[in-house]
Amino acid sequence: MLPGPPHRDDVLLGAGGLAVGLLLWSLGLYSGGPTDYRPLRAGWLVLVPLVAMSALALLRRSRPRFALAAGTLAVALDAWTRGNLATVVLFADLVYAAVVYGPPATARRLPFSMAMVAAALTLGYLAWYQDAVALLAGLVTALITFVPAISGAVVRNHREAAEAARLRAEQTALLAEMDRVQAVTAERARMARELHDVVAGHLSAIAIHSTAAQSLDDERTTREALGVIRENSVAGLAEMRRLIGLLRDGGGEGEQPAAAPTLAGLEALVRQAGANGAAGGLTVRLEHDPAPGPRLPAPVELAAYRIVQESLTNALKHAGPGQVVVSLAASERGLVVEVVSPRGERPGPRAPGSGAGLIGMRERVALLGGVFEAGPVEDPGSGAQAWRVRAELPVAEEDREPEA
Template sequence: MRGARPHRDDVLIAAGGLAVGLLLWSLGLYTTGPKDQRPLSAPWLVPVPLAVMAALELVRRSRPRFALAAGTVAVVLDTLTRGNLATVILYADLVYAAVVYGPPATARRLPVFMGMLSIALTVGYLAWYRDAPALLAGLVTALVTFVPAISGAVVRNHREAADAARLRAEQTALLAEMDRVQAVAAERARMARELHDVVAGHLSAIAIHATAALSLDDERTTREAMGVVRENSVAGLAEMRRLIGLLRDGGEPAEPSAVPTLAGLEALVRQAGVNGAAGGLVFALEGGPVAGVRLPAPVELAAYRIVQESLTNALKHAVPGAVTVSLTASGRALEVRVDSPCGERPGPRAPGSGAGLIGMRERVALLDGVFEAGPVAGDGAGASKVWRVRAELPVAEEDGEPAA
């Protein structure tokens, strides 16, 4: 938005033009010869259009169309006097300013209008005077009207192109910052899921067996519980060291660690059986890894983590009974299902926060899959309700073809 106060450059142009015009007037230098008699040939009338034109320079940015219209009247008045070169030059600047600072419609139409006006006046001069100097008068008219308009159009186009480029650069920077923020948030969410999935199971087993060891006055049971506690503590520390190594920026490069795959499900279920034996839980793997099928690494990792988190939740919340893990590859999807008995648990129970379900749901959503978790009726005769975790992980047709 343009301010009400004149721009500093406009003030300098107005003051400079007025000073030069008055100097020319004081020296008796006019644009007409001494024998050229104009309707307003009195010398004292020459500074009047000059002063008007200098005043209009102060509003050449804030009110360019008004300045041009009033300046046109002033320059016509100047042609009726003996004329001042500074007045004509100031009018040319008003034409330039009208194109640069005026509305887009004015910027488009004014150069065309000034060009047609120059041609029309040149033809009129030739028809009236019928000699070569008429062409010179037409050239002067074009220099005062058409040339400033074309120059203003060029400057305005360059400014608009620069503004558009700056706007694109700002939008690109904004999009890059949004992408960076989203990438950081996604990476933090991924790290949170990994940390929860690899450590929560060990800590839950530690909490359950430590509670059992403290509540049961039996040396053999206590030793078995403390053995499980030690085993999970060592495994949890190893997982923590692995994660810290992945997050460390400096220092020696850590040894590469293998990404969990479905081939490790048997060991995972077997470890869950050891951890859940004290609570009367029996774990079984049905189907196992999908033999002969090449699965994408993200699908294998998501399936492994879903089973891992489901087993952890079973250790914390399931009542004594059988926990079954099954994997089925059908069509273009890998189905992962974990069923665990649910109900009132008599023994110690580790607290839960719900972060595990959130993490599983996020993993499935990243692969555009389907995730379900909740109680359902048992499959066997006389079976009570079970807590079922079911996930369908899409597998692209080219990725799910049989391995060579």
């Protein structure tokens, strides 16, 4: 494949080297000196390796290995002529470029190879000249071979380290953005669950009793329905204020968000559910029998409360007449919550819903690493079909809170 257009700096380097070499040639300045014996003594012959080396400078980035190989031949030819300093300097740059821009294998091997070349030529000079001047010739050889290779290796290592640091920074930024998106998504899901659990139960009770108040022409029934509607409206507003307070991180000055629901509020929740379902023939019984011991962590108590709340809301909308049993019991892993309600025979719910209740309960249990089950079962007492929601919420010993 043909190389692309040369880099602007490479063009300037090649042109500058050629200009300096021509200036030295025109002034009669040769690296070999006037008395040095070299086979090709004609002055114009120094221009051949000079022009070749200047042209190879254009390939120092795109074809570094080819440029170095051809440059080695050119500098060897220059050694047979009277010599031009610009040719030697351009060759040193080709050694540097081969390490910086060449493949990784070339970058690793070239400094060692150039060290071997410099040592071999120094020994050759000693054998040829039989004089200490050979050491000076060896030093010059090292300056145009080994030193550029080492310099290129240092520059390449710095560039690779900078590139690795840049990639790590980009990966860190990408991971941070992914964490932010996941955190926002998780927070939105949590808010959706809280909002659903807070609003659904109260609005379902309001919808059912308002329908009853409209359909039954009985003053006593209407008054009872309005009482239930008012009670659920007040409770719903209180829950909404609590949720808004949480979203505002404490609200205004001197305001604190209301405490999250705990298992201590289950009795009130069951009483309210019983009042809401009385018109439809529903009764609610609480069997709260946890083993004595430390308090449960707040996330576990909140999840248990919300699971019972949503299960009672679903019973209010779907269950037939009968008794809803809410039971809580301690287990080896933590807490078991179970709500069993009679299955209704009607084709649809008493009040419209979003169908997100089971999804929200399942998500709450999954976040705590527990087990969730929901489906039809047979009532062991009557043998009738019932609907059971069961959640096992694990609690590690180190997460249990001491009793107040």
